Amino acid sequence: MSDTDLTALRLSYTRAELRRTDLNADPLAQFQGWLDEAIADGLRESYALSLATADSAGRPSVRTVLLRGADARGLTFYTNYDSHKGRDLAGNPQAELLFHWADHERQVRAFGPVERVSDEESTAYFHARPRESQLAAHASDPQSAPIADRAELEQKLADLEAHFPEHLPVPKPDFWGGFRVRVQEWEFWQGRPNRMHDRFRYARQEGGWSIERLMP
Numbered sequence: 472m473s474d475t476d477l478t479a480l481r482l483s484y485t486r487a488e489l490r491r492t493d494l495n496a497d498p499l500a501q502f503q504g505w506l507d508e509a510i511a512d513g514l515r516e517s518y519a520l521s522l523a524t525a526d527s528a529g530r531p532s533v534r535t536v537l538l539r540g541a542d543a544r545g546l547t548f549y550t551n552y553d554s555h556k557g558r559d560l561a562g563n564p565q566a567e568l569l570f571h572w573a574d575h576e577r578q579v580r581a582f583g584p585v586e587r588v589s590d591e592e593s594t595a596y597f598h599a600r601p602r603e604s605q606l607a608a609h610a611s612d613p614q615s616a617p618i619a620d621r622a623e624l625e626q627k628l629a630d631l632e633a634h635f636p637e638h639l640p641v642p643k644p645d646f647w648g649g650f651r652v653r654v655q656e657w658e659f660w661q662g663r664p665n666r667m668h669d670r671f672r673y674a675r676q677e678g679g680w681s682i683e684r685l686m687p
């Protein structure tokens with residue numbers, strides 16, 4: 472067991488503050504501004520997020536995925552539809568997303584119903600990925616199922632490499648594609664000294680967004 476006294480580890484957040492007047496009326500623009508700052512400052516995988524889902528009985532699960540699109544329709548990531556998360560979302564199509572940019576002392580939460588990205592859009596993104604990733608998507612199916620050992624996985628990949636001629640595009644498997652979270656609620660959190668953090672929640676209303684400050 473680690474000897475580290477976890478209760479002694481703490482940071483005071485002093486980098487920035489977030490005032491009501493700083494907020495963009497459009498939460499997507501607010502999010503894009505923070506994401507752009509994280510990317511510009513070279514924060515590692517600043518477009519990675521925690522994706523929380525729950526099955527139809529309410530059992531939660533969470534994992535990291537990569538953000539692959541953010542526009543007025545919502546936030547998009549790609550995965551295997553038969554994976555644990557894919558099955559959760561089939562039975563209970565809502566999710567919460569979490570970005571944590573530790574070096575910026577910021578987190579963003581986004582909640583909403585989830586829909587599948589169109590097959591055309593998923594296919595276009597699939598073909599934009601490196602060939603090795605395309606083959607790996609075929610090999611890792613069903614994603615999240617147990618596999619005997621690493622050798623079995625590598626043999627599957629080798630078989631697929633031989634199966635798909637090198638000069639032809641790898642077809643997108645039907646079981647692979649995007650999900651889009653149509654965000655209904657956003658929360659922007661900026662760390663402040665002494666746990667007096669700034670938090671604002673946007674909630675979608677008829678024709679716009681309400682904004683409230685939340686207790687830290």
Ligand SMILES: Cc1cc2nc3c(=O)[nH]c(=O)nc-3n(C[C@H](O)[C@H](O)[C@H](O)COP(=O)(O)O)c2cc1C
Binds near residue numbers: 516554557
């Ligand atoms: C930084 C990072 C990025 C990841 N990006 C993705 C992704 O975009 N899509 C994906 O399906 N899995 C991604 N994964 C793997 C998932 O975290 C997870 O292990 C996998 O999707 C299976 O999750 P599930 O069993 O809950 O469905 C990523 C993992 C890490 C650590």
